[in-house]
Amino acid sequence: MTAAALEISSPVGVIAGGGAMPFAVAESLKARGLEPILFALKGVCDPAAAQRFRHHWIMVGQYGRAKKLFRQENCKNLVFIGTLVRPSLSEIRLDWSTLRIMGRVWSAYRGGDDHLLSGVGRIFEQDGFRLLGLKEAAPDLLMPEGCVTRKMPDQNATSDIARGRAVLQALGPYDVGQAAVVIDGHIVGVEGIEGTDELLMRIADLRARGRIRAPVGHGVLVKAPKSGQDLRFDLPTVGSRTAKGAIAAGLAGIAVIAGSTLVADPQGLIETADASGLFVTGLPS
Amino acid sequence: MTAAALEISSPVGVIAGGGAMPFAVAESLKARGLEPILFALKGVCDPAAAQRFRHHWIMVGQYGRAKKLFRQENCKNLVFIGTLVRPSLSEIRLDWSTLRIMGRVWSAYRGGDDHLLSGVGRIFEQDGFRLLGLKEAAPDLLMPEGCVTRKMPDQNATSDIARGRAVLQALGPYDVGQAAVVIDGHIVGVEGIEGTDELLMRIADLRARGRIRAPVGHGVLVKAPKSGQDLRFDLPTVGSRTAKGAIAAGLAGIAVIAGSTLVADPQGLIETADASGLFVTGLPS
Numbered sequence A, B: 001m002t003a004a005a006l007e008i009s010s011p012v013g014v015i016a017g018g019g020a021m022p023f024a025v026a027e028s029l030k031a032r033g034l035e036p037i038l039f040a041l042k043g044v045c046d047p048a049a050a051q052r053f054r055h056h057w058i059m060v061g062q063y064g065r066a067k068k069l070f071r072q073e074n075c076k077n078l079v080f081i082g083t084l085v086r087p088s089l090s091e092i093r094l095d096w097s098t099l100r101i102m103g104r105v106w107s108a109y110r111g112g113d114d115h116l117l118s119g120v121g122r123i124f125e126q127d128g129f130r131l132l133g134l135k136e137a138a139p140d141l142l143m144p145e146g147c148v149t150r151k152m153p154d155q156n157a158t159s160d161i162a163r164g165r166a167v168l169q170a171l172g173p174y175d176v177g178q179a180a181v182v183i184d185g186h187i188v189g190v191e192g193i194e195g196t197d198e199l200l201m202r203i204a205d206l207r208a209r210g211r212i213r214a215p216v217g218h219g220v221l222v223k224a225p226k227s228g229q230d231l232r233f234d235l236p237t238v239g240s241r242t243a244k245g246a247i248a249a250g251l252a253g254i255a256v257i258a259g260s261t262l263v264a265d266p267q268g269l270i271e272t273a274d275a276s277g278l279f280v281t282g283l284p285s
Helices: A021-031 A063-072 A097-100 A102-110 A113-126 A155-174 A196-209 A240-248 A266-276 B019-032 B063-072 B094-099 B104-108 B111-128 B154-172 B196-208 B238-248 B266-276
Strands: A012-016 A036-041 A055-060 A077-081 A181-182 A184-190 A220-223 A253-257 A279-284 B012-016 B036-041 B054-056 B075-081 B179-183 B187-188 B220-223 B254-256 B279-283
Touching: A012 A021, A021 A036, A055 A063, A063 A113, A063 A181, A102 B012, A155 A181, A155 A184, A155 A279, A155 B154, A181 A196, A184 A196, A196 A220, A196 A240, A220 A240, A220 B238, A240 A253, A240 A266, A266 A279, B012 B019, B012 B104, B019 B036, B019 B075, B054 B063, B063 B187, B111 B279, B154 B187, B154 B220, B154 B254, B154 B279, B179 B196, B187 B196, B196 B220, B196 B238, B238 B254, B238 B266, B266 B279
Parallel strands: A012 A036, A012 A077, A036 A055, A220 A253, A253 A279, B012 B036, B012 B075, B036 B054, B220 B254, B254 B279
Antiparallel strands: A181 A184, A181 A220, B179 B187, B179 B220
């Protein structure tokens, strides 16, 4: 048990969005003797998987109800995890408690995704809850520093990684681009809102159409948090699906920032990568 | 006839890559009383369209032959225009003259597309040819400053344009991203090697799948030359196809840099845009 984990009082409220990560975080808490209680976001959190844990259903915009449930369950510590498609304003049903904080939420909403989440975080904290980062809530799900696969990046891949980091850093202030694909020094793709999986599909498609001529096994997917991104909420994520995508795109490997990248399924990621000679490496932040 | 055109001696050699632009440039030269002679790049230049002009076929890597033809036709002025897929080295058949300059070409090739073309340009100039920019060869094909459509950018579009310019400027040093799509302040897509048409198709697809929630008629395609791009060779291009793509993507308009953007078919672009209430505007550089 880490020092950080010792300071966390049980139970821990897991505000659960879409994808597999909320359940991985809940399991990680359990493994360290902390009881997870899911506050599952309706429409995004997987109902079948939520059944495995004590849970309540909440809705975006129903902050009054959520706050009451957090207190009822004695969850002083909360962690927000999972994907959340930016809701259309017309789909959000607001309760009174939310209406009162609407001005603050609205200005956060206008500022882009990162700011939306940070704004919501500040509101939680003003109400006496503590928002845990994943480094505290589930440190075992974060990418470690160094190469985790049998294959290691060669000199060509190392310089592609450096170029990818540089371009992501340049994009940082613009709330875009958690990922880029660099092949033999050329930046061939930059992630917009389509996400990493679709970026990799695009690279595979460009390769299939002969638009990328570099040999298979050249090129790197580089992922990094956006600068100014609130790492409590929105960490870059990799998993076996990312590895499969990188293999289909004919890349040499994947490089992510150690300590600031979630690994959805570490064993699956490494097995998938090793089976195809892909490297996966955690870069010092 | 402009002052710049008066300084150009006829005939002018048009080294013609793919797409419609080489023929538009040849027509523009003719309209100003200058005889165009096409040096059509085999495999990329359209053979049917090349028939309309005096022409010779040349191949990438056959510089000795090309140089001889330029001199034989008395083309002291050359303009390089059209798309050119980076050739695979194994496909290039080198002649002796090219082998002699191979070291220089190779180091240019390693430096990315822009540098490749600038490197080739320098070599031409060392052999006594003058490489014209499109501002000299075909000034009527360049986007003018200001809005060319009935629809004008509103305040929302104006701030999206500013954000798009900023993100393209940040990407400048990385030889990537001639275009970005910004919707209501959010950068939703950045162009990699897939090109503007495919970027716009991606945005249309994301909208169709509900991943973009902004109303139709919000958002701007912003195109700008890469910083450090040699504007003699590789100008951003827009045409009626770009307008169709922007309309399909549900955007409000297109903003490009005046004087540094080629318009493939000005009338087609404006008619297509006006028919759907799209704006097209040339920004001061």
